[in-house]
Amino acid sequence: MSSAFQDVSIGIDFGTSNTVVAIADRGGRVEALTFDHRGARLRIYTTALCFWDERDGNGLRTRVEGGPWAIERFLEGVSAHRFIQSFKTFAASASFQETRIFRERFRFEDLLSTFLRTLLQHAGGRIDLAAGNITIGRPVEFAGYNPDDALAMRRYGTAFGKLGAGHARYAYEPVGAAFFYARELTRDATVLVADFGGGTSDFSVMRFSRVGGALRAEPLSHTGIGIAGDAFDYRIVDRIVSPRLGKGGSYRSMGKILSIPNHYYANFARWNQLALMKGNGDLKELRELARSALDPEPLERFADIVEYDLGFDLYRAVSAAKVALSSEEETEFRFRAEGIEVCAPVTRSQFESWIAEDVRSIGDTVDRALLSARVRPEEIDRVFLTGGTSFVPAIRRLFLERFGESRLSSADQFESIAYGLALIGQTDDPDRWVVGPRERERATMSLP
Structure with a gap:
C-alpha cells in the first residue's frame, strides 16, 4: 500500500442520485472528498454521465464527463450527446445487458467504471483506489423488478476491479449510517437506522453498548425494499x-x-x-x-x-x-x-x-426489520433517519406513529453513509462487517 494512504480508510457511497466519498484517519476524524466546480466546493458528486462526440483529426472521438461536469456539459447542448442518470438501478437487472452510446456498447460495469474514472480525475490524486483501505456501500435490497443480488455484486466487483479496487469490502448502506450515528451515543442503545435513497429504502437494527470503555456494535437485522x-x-x-x-x-x-x-x-x-x-x-x-x-x-x-x-x-x-x-x-x-x-x-x-401504497410497503419493511431483530417498537431507543425522502411528511409520520418524536433524529442527508463506511475501515477488524456469512453471524466489534 502506498505510504500516503496507509493510515486512512475510504468510504464510498455510490448512490442513485448522488455519490459521496469520505476519508477517515486513525484518530477517527472523517471528512468528505470535495470537488471544485465553478468556484464552489462540492461534497457530493452527482451520479450522472454525459457522452458527446468531438472532431479528432479526420474522425470523431467520444468524450465523457461525470458528476456536476456531466450536467454542465448536458445543459450546454452544443453537440450530439447522451446523458445518463440514475444508472445504479440497472445493477441487479438481468434484462439490462448493454446500451449503445454512439459507436460503443456499454454494460452496467462499463458505465460504473467510467463514472468512477471521472470522479478520480476530478479528485486530482487525493485518493487511490488501488492502494486504499476501501469500504463500499450497497443496498440491503437492490432496486428493480426481481433484482438479482449476486449479479449486482459481480458487476460492482468488475467495475471497481477495473480501477484496482478488487480488494474492497462491501457493507450495507444503513450499517454505514449506523456507524456514523453511533459516535453521538453516550449510553447503551438499540438503534433503528432508516436509509432512504433514490432507488431503495434500507433498514438496520443495531445494538450499541459500552464494554471496557469502548463502544461496541452488534447488527440484529437488515431489511430493504426497492421503493424510495x-x-x-x-x-x-x-x-x-x-x-x-x-x-x-x-x-x-x-x-x-x-x-x-x-x-x-x-x-x-x-x-x-x-x-x-x-x-x-x-x-x-x-x-x-x-x-x-x-x-x-x-x-x-x-x-x-x-x-x-x-x-x-x-x-x-x-x-x-x-x-x-x-x-x-x-x-x-x-x-x-x-x-x-x-x-x-x-x-x-x-x-x-x-404514494399511500408505497408508504405502506415501506412500513411493512420496517416492521419486518423489527420482527427479524426480535425487538418491539418500544424497545428501540433511537431512530436515525437519513436520505432526502426521510423529509417527506408521510414518511416521517410513519416513524412518528411507531416510535414518537423524542426518539427520532437525523443527520446530513448526503454524507452520513460515506462517513460511516470510512469509519468501518478504521475498526480493529473491518472485514467483520462485509456482507456475507460472517456479517450474518452478528459478530461484534469496537468502533473507532
Whole structure:
C-alpha cells in the first residue's frame, strides 16, 4: 500500500442520485472528498454521465464527463450527446445487458467504471483506489423488478476491479449510517437506522453498548425494499405528466382502435430508463404511434422529451414539487422546455394519496426489520433517519406513529453513509462487517 494512504480508510457511497466519498484517519476524524466546480466546493458528486462526440483529426472521438461536469456539459447542448442518470438501478437487472452510446456498447460495469474514472480525475490524486483501505456501500435490497443480488455484486466487483479496487469490502448502506450515528451515543442503545435513497429504502437494527470503555456494535437485522425517492417521483409524473403525453389515449391499427401501450410510460419509474429510449427503438415507435394516434400532439410531446433529452429538466421539476410539498400544503408543478409546457396545481393530500401504497410497503419493511431483530417498537431507543425522502411528511409520520418524536433524529442527508463506511475501515477488524456469512453471524466489534 502506498505510504500516503496507509493510515486512512475510504468510504464510498455510490448512490442513485448522488455519490459521496469520505476519508477517515486513525484518530477517527472523517471528512468528505470535495470537488471544485465553478468556484464552489462540492461534497457530493452527482451520479450522472454525459457522452458527446468531438472532431479528432479526420474522425470523431467520444468524450465523457461525470458528476456536476456531466450536467454542465448536458445543459450546454452544443453537440450530439447522451446523458445518463440514475444508472445504479440497472445493477441487479438481468434484462439490462448493454446500451449503445454512439459507436460503443456499454454494460452496467462499463458505465460504473467510467463514472468512477471521472470522479478520480476530478479528485486530482487525493485518493487511490488501488492502494486504499476501501469500504463500499450497497443496498440491503437492490432496486428493480426481481433484482438479482449476486449479479449486482459481480458487476460492482468488475467495475471497481477495473480501477484496482478488487480488494474492497462491501457493507450495507444503513450499517454505514449506523456507524456514523453511533459516535453521538453516550449510553447503551438499540438503534433503528432508516436509509432512504433514490432507488431503495434500507433498514438496520443495531445494538450499541459500552464494554471496557469502548463502544461496541452488534447488527440484529437488515431489511430493504426497492421503493424510495424515484418511486415517489414516478407517482407525480404518472398523475400529472403522463396523461398530457398521451397515456390513456388511442391509435388506429388495421382498422381497429387500440390503447396506447402503457409500457412507454413505465419508463418514468426509473429516470435512467427514460434516457435509454433514444437508442433502444422506443423513440422511433413513439413517432410511428403519433402518426396513427387519434390525438397525435401528446405523443409528439412525449417523443420530443426523449429526442431532446428533456428527462433531466423533468426530473428537476418533479423534485422541486416534491420538496415544496414537504413544507407546504399546496404547490404548482411546472415543467417548461423546448416549447413543451405542463403546469398543474398539486396538494400534499393528493400526493400522499398517490404514494399511500408505497408508504405502506415501506412500513411493512420496517416492521419486518423489527420482527427479524426480535425487538418491539418500544424497545428501540433511537431512530436515525437519513436520505432526502426521510423529509417527506408521510414518511416521517410513519416513524412518528411507531416510535414518537423524542426518539427520532437525523443527520446530513448526503454524507452520513460515506462517513460511516470510512469509519468501518478504521475498526480493529473491518472485514467483520462485509456482507456475507460472517456479517450474518452478528459478530461484534469496537468502533473507532
